[in-house]
Amino acid sequence: MRARLTLAWLSLLPLCVQVHAGFPAGLMIVAYDGSSWHPYIIMNAGDDWSKIENVSDPVAVTWNPARRSMLVKRGDGTLGSYHLDRREFLRLSLLAGKAFTQPRAHRNGVLMVQLTDGRSRATQLLSLDADAAEAGEILRQQAAQFYPYLHNGWLYYAHVSCRAECRPLIQEVWRKDLASGLSRQLTRLNATTHLYSASDDGRYGFLVSNQRGYYHLARLELESGEISWLTRGQVTDSHPSIAVDGTLYFIRHT
Numbered sequence: 697m698r699a700r701l702t703l704a705w706l707s708l709l710p711l712c713v714q715v716h717a718g719f720p721a722g723l724m725i726v727a728y729d730g731s732s733w734h735p736y737i738i739m740n741a742g743d744d745w746s747k748i749e750n751v752s753d754p755v756a757v758t759w760n761p762a763r764r765s766m767l768v769k770r771g772d773g774t775l776g777s778y779h780l781d782r783r784e785f786l787r788l789s790l791l792a793g794k795a796f797t798q799p800r801a802h803r804n805g806v807l808m809v810q811l812t813d814g815r816s817r818a819t820q821l822l823s824l825d826a827d828a829a830e831a832g833e834i835l836r837q838q839a840a841q842f843y844p845y846l847h848n849g850w851l852y853y854a855h856v857s858c859r860a861e862c863r864p865l866i867q868e869v870w871r872k873d874l875a876s877g878l879s880r881q882l883t884r885l886n887a888t889t890h891l892y893s894a895s896d897d898g899r900y901g902f903l904v905s906n907q908r909g910y911y912h913l914a915r916l917e918l919e920s921g922e923i924s925w926l927t928r929g930q931v932t933d934s935h936p937s938i939a940v941d942g943t944l945y946f947i948r949h950t
Contacts, residue, residue, distance in 0.1 A: 718742055720939045722761035725947075726754065735759065735766065737780075750785060751778050760801040767799050767806050767824075775799075791831060796822070800844055807834065807844035807851075821853060835872060842867070843890035848898045849874055854890035855881075864888055869903060869916070882921060891916065893938050902926075902936040902944060913946060 723738045725745075732752045736745040737759065748766075751757065756769040765779040773795070776787045795811040805825045812818040821835040821844045835841060840856040851872040858866035869891045872879040883889050887907035894901045901916040903923075913926040913933045927933045932949040939945060 719945075720941070720943070722759075723937075723939075723945065724757075724759040724766075726757060748778070748780070750783060756797060756799055758799045758801040758806060760803075760806075762803065767801060769796070769799065791822075791824075798843060800846075802846040807846055809842055809844065817859070821851070834874075843892065845891060845893070846874075847894045850898070852882075852891045852894070852901065864906060869901070871918070882916060882918065883923070884921075885923075892934075892936050894918070895938060895942070902938065904934055904936065913944075 718741070719738045721738055721741045721743075725736050726733055727736050727745075729747070733754065735748040735751055735754070735757055737748065739746050751766070751768055753771060754768045755771055755773075757766055759766045763779075764781055765777055768776050768778055768785070770776065774787055775791055775796070776785050778785045796808045797811065799806050799808040805823055808822050808824065809819050810822050812820065817840060818838075819840045819842065820833055821841055822831050823834040824831045834851060835844070835853060837855065839859075841853045842856070843852075843854045845852040851874055853870055853872070854867045855870050856865065856867045865888050866886055867888045867890065868881055868885065869883040869889055870879055870881050882891070882901070883903070883905075885905050885907045887905050889903055889905035889907070891901045891903045899918060901918050903914050903916050904911050905914060906912075908925075908928070910930060911932045911934060912928060913936050915924045915926055916922075917924075926944075927946075927948075934947050934949070936944055936946040
């Protein structure tokens with residue numbers, strides 16, 4: 697597996713960034729093997745990476761460890777599911793002919809961004825059930841919404857508030873209570889920002905923002921809106937993900 701990126705971990709107290717050797721079960725990355733890109737998964741804690749040979753060069757992929765399956769968008773635009781135990785790729789016809797991006801698995805299904813008329817200037821967020829049998833609209837607003845993430849009954853998403861006459865593009869984090877339908881803006885960084893994961897107790901969210909030029913990670917207190925920056929420097933950090941033990945893993949581009 698050719699090293700293009702650094703997979704690092706961050707211990708929140710005290711602040712410490714390191715390359716980690718022992719990864720937790722269920723962790724997935726997509727990496728280049730010298731000829732094509734494949735998902736690699738840690739099947740059991742302490743194992744080496746397992747390469748998923750039957751899924752190659754995905755445009756987008758999201759992994760559901762509980763169901764041992766992944767949703768894959770391929771280069772021809774088709775959507776399919778791959779189950780590790782059956783070792784087969786099943787093409788899904790439910791969303792055939794529609795343009796979508798950023799699929800994100802959760803316990804009961806998958807969220808994704810549908811591009812209206814195939815373009816990113818106007819989007820809606822869709823929810824696909826766990827069996828990929830039904831799809832429904834979960835959020836439609838003016839302009840564009842990206843990076844959907846479902847956690848503890850809250851839908852988190854990035855709303856693009858300024859695209860044409862602002863530098864850089866302004867994209868802030870919002871959340872919607874799926875029970876009441878009420879929404880609230882969580883960040884006001886005037887930058888390109890999105891939330892990627894949250895702690896199990898729902899107290900903190902972990903976001904990526906280029907407010908300081910490079911994309912860095914920050915911890916967001918979800919009720920107060922207080923932000924604590926976790927990384928800094930001339931590096932680009934992305935995809936913060938929380939393990940069961942509270943460790944924050946992320947990708948660092950150097």
